[in-house]
Amino acid sequence: MKIIKSKDVTFEYIKRDENGEVEGINKALDNINLDVKEGEFISILGANGSGKSTFAKHINSILMPTEGTLWVDGMDTSDEDKILDIRMTAGMVFQNPDNQIIGQVIEEDVAFGPENMGVETAQIRERVDEALKTVGMLDYKKNSPNKLSGGQKQRVSIAGVLAMHPKCIVLDEPTAMLDPAGRKEVIRALRALNDVEKITIILITHYMEETIYSDRIFVMNKGKIAMEGTPREIFTRVEELEEFRLEIPQITRLAYELRKEGMRIPECVLTIKELCDALSR
C-alpha cells in the first residue's frame, strides 16, 4: 500500500515586482516522482534551497502542486474537501519548537489536534497520555512548555501529532535548532515510533547522520530528486553528495579516505563500530 504517491509534482513560486508584475518564476519543485510505502522510514536529504521543505508542505496540503498530483493515502492533496482528512493522515512537525506549541500546559498542547478533530473528551485524555508516554514525556504533562529543553519541546510537538493518530508523520528539519543531545533524543523517538507503532516517517533534514537508519533516502537538489536508494547505496557516492553541498558523516568520510589510500575497508561504513571491526580484521 502506497501511503504517499507523487506524480510529476511541480511547484512554482512566482516572483512579483512592486507593481505586481511577474518578474520571474522560481521552480521550487521540478517533476518530483516519489512513492512511500506504509510503514517505511524515509529520509529526504538536501541543502538549503533544494526544495525539500516545499515538498514537505505539499504532503500536508499546506501548498498545492502547480502541476502534477500528490496522493496521500489515496486522497488528492488539491482536493479542498479532503484537507482535514489529509492532515489527520499525515501529521507534520516543524523546525522551530517554540513556534508550534500552542498550549500553555503540555497536555493541553498535545490535546490541541484531537480537540480540533472533535474527539470525545474521555478519548482525548487517553490519546494525550498515550502519545506523551510514547515520546517519554508523560511525567511533564502538567508543566509549562517554556521550561523544557529544545529536544523535549520537539518531543512534545511529536506527541501533539501522534495524538491525532496519523498514519504518517512528516518532520521538516525537526532537529535544525537543537543541540547534539536533543538531536539524538528526537531521532531515537522517531525510530521507536517507526519500529513499534509502525508509523510511516518522512524525515526531512540536511544532517546525513540522521538518515543512517532510514529504509530509503532521497537526495534533493535544485527542486529535483538527484539520488535515491538505501543509506548504503547513497553513502558510497561521496563525491556526488559533496556536489550537492551535503556534509558526509565524519566516520563515513574517514573510511572513504582510508579506502582511497588503499586500505582494505568495505565500500560503505556508517557507524564507528563498523569501522573498528573493519580495521581490526
Place this chain on the structure above:
Amino acid sequence: MNTEATLGQYYQTDSVIHRLDPRVKLVGTLLYMISLFIFNNIFCYAIAAVFLIVVIILCRVPLTHMLKGLRPILILMLFTVIFNIFFTPGEYLWQFGILHISKEGIKTAILILIRLTLLIISASIMTLTTTPNRLTDGLEKLFAPLKLIKVPVHEMAMMMSIALRFIPILMEETDKILKAQTARGAGFDSKKLTTRIKSLIPVIVPLFISAFRRASDLALAMEARCYHGGEGRTKLYPLKYAARDILSYVFMGIYIISLTAVGIINAKISLVNAIADIVSK
C-alpha cells in the same frame, strides 16, 4: 528577566475556590463588585466583608501574599482618602484656608477605603485562584451567546490564550535583543527621556519582525493540526458545573438577598430618622 511574574499572579494550591468553575468565579466577582457600588453604608460593607473573609479563608492563599497585590494601588487609595477628608463639605471640625476636615468627610473617606480594599481583594482572589487558561475558557463559555450576533468569541479567546503563551517567549527575545544592541554600543540608560525613547527603536523593530515570523509559523502549525475555528471543537477539560458550583451560586444569591435586605432596611431607618428630625423641629 523574571518571566513568571507576567503570567498573572496565580497562586498554586488546592482549595475549594481553586476548583470552582471559572464561570462561577467570574460571575461571582462581577456581582460582588456591583453589590459594593449599589449600597453605601457601613452595615452592608460589614456583610460584604464577612462574605469576603469567608472566601479568603476558603481559598487558602496566605493573606500576606494577597495584600502584596494591594501595594501598587496604595498611592491611589491614599489620594482618594486624603481628598475626601479635606474637600468634603459638611460639619467642619477643623479648617485652614480651603482645607477643612468635616465629619462627613471622615465618614466617606472610611467608607471609600473599605470599598476599595474589598474591591481589589475580591478581584485579586479571582486571578490568584484561576489559571489564565481556565479564565479564558470561562470567558469563552460565558460570552458564547454573543456568537448569535456574530461576535467572534472563540477567536478572541484563542487569541488571548496564544498571547499568554507567547508573553514569556517574547520577553526572552526582548532580553536577547537588548543585550545584542548593548554589545554593539547602544545605550539604554541615558538620563534624557527623548534619547531613551529613541534608543528603544532598534529593540522594537526586530522584536516586531520576529513576532510576525513566529505568528506566521504558529498559524501554519495550527493549520497542520487541523485547526479550523471553533466549530466542532471538543475540549480536554470541558467546563461542566459540579455540585459545588451550583452551591456557590446559591451562596451568592443568599449574599445578594441579605445585602439588599439590609440595604433597604437601612435606607428606611434613615428615612424615618430624617422625617422624625423634621417633625421634631
